[in-house]
Amino acid sequence: MKVIKKYCFFLILLFQSIVFAQSLETKIDTTKNKIGAQFTLTLKVKAKPSTQVAFPKANNFGALEVIESYPIDTIKEESNYALIKKYGLTQFDSGKYVIPRIPVLIDKKPVFSDSIKVEVFSVKVDTLKQKMYDIKPIIAAERPMGDWWKYLLAVILLSGIGYLAYYLWKKNQKPKEKEITYNSPIEKATSLLVLLENKQLLEKGEVKEYYSELTDIARDYIEEAIEIPAKESTTSELIAALRVASNKKKLKLSKDTLEGLEKVLKQADLVKFAKSKPLDFEIAEDRKKIENSIVTIDKAIPVVVDENSLKWKKEQEEFLKKQERKKRLVALGGITGLVLSCVLVFTIVTKGIDYVKNGFTGHSTKELLNSDWIKSEYGEPSVVIETPKVLKRMDVSKAVPKDAIALIKDMQMFAYGSVFESFTIAVSTTKFKQETEIDLTQALNGTIQTLESQGCKNIISKQEEFSTEKGFKGIKGFGTLTVENEKLYYEILLFSQSGGLQQIMIVHQDGDENAKKISERMLNSVELKTAQ
Known part of the structure; x- marks a missing residue:
């Protein structure tokens, strides 16, 4: 979770999709295709010769994978030029998907394409003509040993390498001349x-x-x-x-x-x-x-000068005592390090690496799940949510895009999580100076694009409607992504009221059952206050 805290602030960048909404010619060869077949998406920009145009480079557009990024074609049309960029997209799961609004930088300003709905359907198999086979018998599988031995082996190897390096350094070190002390x-x-x-x-x-x-x-x-x-x-x-x-x-x-x-x-x-x-x-x-x-x-x-001899002798005795104390401290440090290493290895072997990580690096998700939960209101229009820890107010004044400042009346963000926690939640609320009709799907797609620009990879995004118990309707985006080779699961709630936008985001390690229970409890507790 080392970089999750900085990604909490990407929620603020959703306003770019509102501020820079412009037209861009978007085409696709077909909206219905078989599993694994290619959709060809075409983006066309008409611009002057001096205009700088930059098409996005991405591995995914929403839930569709980019399997081919074709070279840009340039066509001269009278005094202007038409720049045409094509992408080959595919999906290996059947269902209905949305190609999100894609940002194209024109003179360093983002212009978004139109979102397009596509459908992927499976290939029907004729079971009457297909030969059927008997079910294979159950084969007993060996019980896995687990991964604890890998960590033990790594500790032993590192200890051996460290000892070998110290031995070679000590062996090649030039022997120090023994310092001679004199009494007078x-x-x-x-x-x-x-x-x-x-x-x-x-x-x-x-x-x-x-x-x-x-x-x-x-x-x-x-x-x-x-x-x-x-x-x-x-x-x-x-x-x-x-x-x-x-x-x-x-x-x-x-x-x-x-x-x-x-x-x-x-x-x-x-x-x-x-x-x-x-x-x-x-x-x-x-x-x-x-x-x-x-x-x-x-x-x-004269004999009186013997005081110098006494002073000399005293200084030599103090020097020898310091040397002896230094040797004892070095020996004690080595023994302490050895004991701590043994304790760490024993803990990993007996209780697993997750126990060590959760015990030494902040609150574990198990501790958060069993803690005393707090129900609070955050922002205006306020979001009511129950959380295991109180969310702290974040400074968003410097993070709001310059082009969005003129539209925003007030914005507040609250979050929990840091580089040491394994669970992160962020809640933000925004009031606009004028009533603004917000496309929540567009806002969600803008979030995914921002995540990709911030270095997130392998983003899988799904979308569904979401309603609170009191009937407030919004959308929920969810899926997985990879950050620094760590697979994470995210959930995003977006609500829009007249003059306001409310957002909730939860991120945790994929496969963490305790984190999943925390997320379900928090999302079930969400309620909204009507914008004033």
Whole structure:
């Protein structure tokens, strides 16, 4: 029922059949034919060369199926042209039918053809000449298993595909490097120095990379431990900042320590920017000077600075706790999803897919049938009808065609149903400024045409007279249609009073017995109030 709500508003478009009623030459080769034989319907439009004419493309005209749509013939008649379009129609059930008024767009405005009554009769069979055969014996049929196993199989297949996709993704995912946590800046610095040696950059001849990482370790330590911008500073700026910090924070840093650190940093600058190549013993001395400088600076920091270490440790503990909580939530989510999947599968197997659909997607027709019904009046001239739920007023101000606004005095619509309900009803009432004689058959045909233009397919339409208990007479259109591969059953009541038009439409899934009972009860309760 995903699109039924938008189709409720097609009732408003019935006024197009009233506003744009114009003449169009219509012919048919015969009005009586055998079952399966072809009726040839001809539409002829006389127009100027500059006129744009568009004939309809449809699979059905009313209850008749279009089996052939012939090319348009163009005949020149003096200064005008005659455009002739032929359709091959047929019907495989005997009975009397009506080819509805068909809209032809002339300069983008619809002009409707005449409706034509046709009769389809069956072929008589001479049973005296036809050989008769004995009735075949009854053959025991196997009891069908039902469709529940299909849904179970689909769930199992989807679960298997999902697990396989996750396994392949996990297998091909690059392993994340384990994040190392440190308790203090000195522990981090000394550990990184050990990791630097394990990389064997010098053995690979990557001296520049070795010095770059070596000095980065020293700068990172100084920035974290002493809180000065060591990373962004030049070598001279960093040494000057260390001297200032030594005085302010009372760091006991010797002149040799600062000079040794400055020498290594300048050596690194030459290697990185001047392509200098120190000797092996010079590289070893520089590595030792960096390590000694870091250890000396750490020992020179007053004990008060231990608060930073405590803060560092606390931050690391909070990070580990968050990671652990995240792992627990992921595990809990996976378990919950597995449990819900098992419950869903068990419910489908034991109670059927319809139970799940009705239980999880709004009111089922069974619930509507057994609910407390309400009898109310809707619109003016009002329609009295009993419904399982109160109908809500809809905004139709923007939906009324511009050409119909001048004719309409008042229009109201009330409806129940949404994309989640499996039953839809719409009631609309219209008052015209002047008394308008409305052809209800024409209005019904206009509704069918509108449904086709909105994407409904395989529309089967039948028509009969309808009377309320108090004697109000109208017509009833009913049949089936297909929307997005879903077969639906519809019923439309149309009544016309002086100065007013009343319409009721009910749509539900074809074959739904509960919906059928709801529809019968509502239609039996319909009464009309006389237009004022």
